[in-house]
Amino acid sequence: MSIRLTRPLRAYALAAVVLGLGAATILPSEVEARTLRGGGSMSLGELRGELVEIGVPVPTGATIARGVSRLAEEAERKRTRFPVAGEFNWGQSGARFGAGRSGHVHEGQDVFAPTGTPLLSVADGVVLETGDDGGRGNYVAIFDPAARRTYFYLHMVEPSRVPAGRRVRAGQPVGGVGCTGSCFGEHLHFEVRRGRDTAGPAEDPLPLLRRWADLAGAGPTLPPGKS
Numbered sequence: 486m487s488i489r490l491t492r493p494l495r496a497y498a499l500a501a502v503v504l505g506l507g508a509a510t511i512l513p514s515e516v517e518a519r520t521l522r523g524g525g526s527m528s529l530g531e532l533r534g535e536l537v538e539i540g541v542p543v544p545t546g547a548t549i550a551r552g553v554s555r556l557a558e559e560a561e562r563k564r565t566r567f568p569v570a571g572e573f574n575w576g577q578s579g580a581r582f583g584a585g586r587s588g589h590v591h592e593g594q595d596v597f598a599p600t601g602t603p604l605l606s607v608a609d610g611v612v613l614e615t616g617d618d619g620g621r622g623n624y625v626a627i628f629d630p631a632a633r634r635t636y637f638y639l640h641m642v643e644p645s646r647v648p649a650g651r652r653v654r655a656g657q658p659v660g661g662v663g664c665t666g667s668c669f670g671e672h673l674h675f676e677v678r679r680g681r682d683t684a685g686p687a688e689d690p691l692p693l694l695r696r697w698a699d700l701a702g703a704g705p706t707l708p709p710g711k712s
């Protein structure tokens with residue numbers, strides 16, 4: 486009985502090891518992951534040994550790599566969400582990260598969706614800040630400790646549903662799409678900033694958003710609108 490209990494936990498640990506590599510396209514000869522205990526490394530042989538031990542049949546290195554990648558994808562699917570729970574589109578060139586704005590550069594990706602479309606926390610995290618200022622409108626910033634990133638949701642229709650300091654889970658509703666603040670056309674302005682820092686360096690959110698949409702089986706089905 487104790488073995489049955491430990492198997493899924495160890496499988497999950499292996500998935501976490503591979504996720505640490507971002508190894509969706511991992512090659513068998515390249516499997517070398519840091520262990521969860523930190524510092525050490527795990528060779529393909531050791532990984533194979535672990536899988537044999539937990540009862541996974543492992544005839545080839547390629548099979549191991551495929552299985553671990555599937556495991557990693559499933560774990561990723563469980564711990565992330567696409568932030569917009571409804572029909573959306575990516576807008577046009579002006580909606581992209583780095584697009585020109587008067588006096589500054591666009592530091593997020595705009596995701597267009599009807600007002601009131603629920604907005605979900607993309608990961609487990611903690612609310613760093615909420616507010617309602619002139620440009621950002623109703624907004625919430627959530628820190629994701631696993632990824633060491635801070636996510637911003639701007640222009641929400643109403644103030645954040647979760648206060649600063651509150652922990653949130655992936656998929657938890659945090660607000661709704663709106664057009665408060667400096668906004669033309671109802672949309673979510675989504676920002677990704679490095680670290681536990683609402684002013685950390687901004688990164689292009691689009692690759693992450695596309696990945697989360699793929700994992701959720703979601704796609705841009707809303708007819709293109711203004712951006």
Ligand SMILES: [Zn+2]
Pocket residue numbers: 591593594595673674675
């Ligand atoms: Zn924007």
